Amino acid sequence: MAAPPAAAAPQRDKFDAVILDRHPRERQCFRGLTLGDAMFGLKNALALFVGAPAPDLGLLGRGKEWCVLALLYAAARSDADTLAPEEEVTLAALAMRTPTLFKLSPELYNTYLADYRELLRGRNSVSALVEAACASLPRQDGLAEAIFAQCADMVMADREVVSLEDEFLRDLASELRLSGSKTREIMQVMRWKNELREAG
Amino acid sequence: MAPARPAAQRWSPARCQFTLIAVTALIDRQLSADEEFEALALGARALTMHELSLETTQGWMQELIAIRTNQAAIWEHARKATRDFPSDPSMRRAIYAHCADMAFADRQEKKSERRLLDFIAKDLRLSRADRQKIDAVMALKNRH
Secondary structure, three states: OOOOOOOHHHHHHHHHHHHHHHOHHHHHHHOOOOHHHHOOOHHHHHHHHOOOOOOOHHHHOOOHHHHHHHHHHHHHOOOOOOOOHHHHHHHHHHHHHOOOOOOOOHHHHHHHHHHHHHHHOOOOOOHHHHHHHHHHOOOOOOHHHHHHHHHHHHHHHHOOOOHHHHHHHHHHHHHOOOOHHHHHHHHHHHHHHOOOOOOO | OOOOOOHHHOOOHHHHHHHHHHHHHHOOOOOOHHHHHHHHHHHHHOOOOOOOOHHHHHHHHHHHHHOOOOHHHHHHHHHHHHHOOOOOHHHHHHHHHHHHHHHOOOOOOOHHHHHHHHHHHHHOOOOHHHHHHHHHHHHHHOOO
16 A cells, blocks of 8 residues: 555554454454555455556556545545545545445555546646546446545544535535535535534 | 433443444444444544544453343443433434444444444434434445
């Protein structure tokens, strides 16, 4: 996995330690690998040990997985050039569990992230990545709504929504052609979800 | 809902929240790496919990893992957590949303998880309308 921001690394190392300690089968298989590697399964992790080459995006094209991860990555980066520790953890958690992404190999995950970084190099907004992803996103029932909900959750992961993030969500809803009522419904619930705070 | 216990015996809001999320992950007697990571990730980012040490949340998780095959004990933890949960309606709505999302963390919502969500919603006195909205969005979010 590409080097994370310095602030995120200790936290991710801690998570690695806990997860690997609790799941000894994974610990045996994934010793020496990071959580980003560990979360994708034995077969894929072993491919790292034997030095499997990075997949060629030119051959693979920009399919559904590329698009979904691109939008989650864009959501995480919508307010800054780097990911907050909470956003990095949430991005990894989502990639680990969503039906679209959970089978993604670590090589492809890394290749996609590198592709996104390259696409955003020298730009001060993530809109190019959003447009590219939405243009290639398959038209599947409920996919746009699912991605928007995941992105809204991602944006709220650091417990505040700044104006850049708010703008990102408005643009994303528009690119995904979500209705105003569906957008509001999702935003309302994601705001509720992220309202955990000290006891009042 | 049972009467609140004396303050000294009550769990902190953070412990109540973590317990409900972890119990949702454990209620089917299995804790996948996905679910555990989700619970710990939440512990790192929720405002109430993010200042806790990982050792603290890990200790709570260990306690639950030790009793995961004892359904009565697991349910007793859930009851304690809802009994001591802060009365703030927005926090109650938030924890239910987290638990509903957690129920999908391993890509399928099981009957035991549904029963637990029913219990949490009822014990925290969530309105039916709010619960329906949360359930609908969490199902939608976890569809793809």
